[in-house]
Amino acid sequence: MSGLLRFLSVPKSAALLALTLLLTASSPAQTTSARLIPFRQGAKWGYADQHRRLVLPLLYDEAGPFVQELAWVRIGPLYGYIDGGGNPVTPVHFTKAGTFARNRATVELNGETFQIDGSGRRLTTPPEPEPETEFLTQGDLTRQNGKVGFRFTVGQAVVPNVYDEILEDYNGLLFVRQGAKWGVINNKGKLTLPLEYDAIRAVEANNFVLPVVEQQGRFGYLAEDGSLLVPPKYRAAEPFVANVARVTTQDGRTGYIDSRGREYFD
Structure with missing residues (x-):
């Protein structure tokens, strides 16, 4: 898929x-x-x-x-x-x-x-190739002693070189990893989501926004400001498509939620 x-x-x-x-x-x-x-x-x-x-x-x-x-x-x-x-x-x-x-x-x-x-x-004709995109648009990675930091192009915010991996979405949020845990930093260098999550999955097809977050086998979504839109509670969660996402509850019910986190199933 x-x-x-x-x-x-x-x-x-x-x-x-x-x-x-x-x-x-x-x-x-x-x-x-x-x-x-x-x-x-x-x-x-x-x-x-x-x-x-x-x-x-x-x-x-x-x-x-x-x-x-x-x-x-x-x-x-x-x-x-x-x-x-x-x-x-x-x-x-x-x-x-x-x-x-x-x-x-x-x-x-x-x-x-x-x-x-x-x-x-x-x-009968193949699709045109996907346009090439540059994931890091808000600044540059910095490296020191095997660790990664980030320097924003606009403003004075600097993320220290204490992380093992840094990814960026199109809203200027940084997804940062220390060891096995992920968190989120906003474009002012502030940690908006603690390093408590097992995975953060953003997809280019959705402009890297409203990513899926995983914690202890449960799934939720991030809001555009880096806070939790939906806390990890679903058994399965797919990326957003046209402002809706398909989810499965812990008791096996499948349905869709919108970009506000509202469920469209009974």
Whole structure:
């Protein structure tokens, strides 16, 4: 699994069921929302607005996030794509489906893996290479006696050479490691999160913001100021995609949270 793509696998079966599933599931909602979040009630999924009000009905057995106004949905063992009004963009016939990224998504149909565009058409050209980015943008690393520090380009803040590793996000936060533990320093050189965490995972696809934090096998998220957005409490947590993230609770319930940490499942 890489970047924005979450690839889903199901058994290669029930092909004859696809048309029936599509017809029963796609009573199109005519209201289009600019921001819809996958919402689960019991075993069924729909989409809610940012106030947790259901906008697209609970028609699906699983649902993915809207990216470029397109989202994958699962009915039974098969997947398809809908738009922001709940209207089908493709038939529900794929045995694998990925979230859209850079105007394309990876799917599997009849045992063949390929990519489609936003209208569901098969793409024959490879994606353009990812642009090269420089991770350290706020200053420079300093080294002394095998330890690492940091000097910010703007301002007078200097982080002493006492760390074993330093990474930076696009908000000017530093993720610092001493031994096996990680913490966070802001752009004024202040420790905003103590060195108590087992891992901090930021991804370029999300501009290195709202990273996942791990502590004793539980997962949460950092806010943009380096404090905890969500304390480590989930069994599993995926990186944010289009301001939503997929999480699994300790009792095995799966759903999404938004960039405020609000849960969209019951």
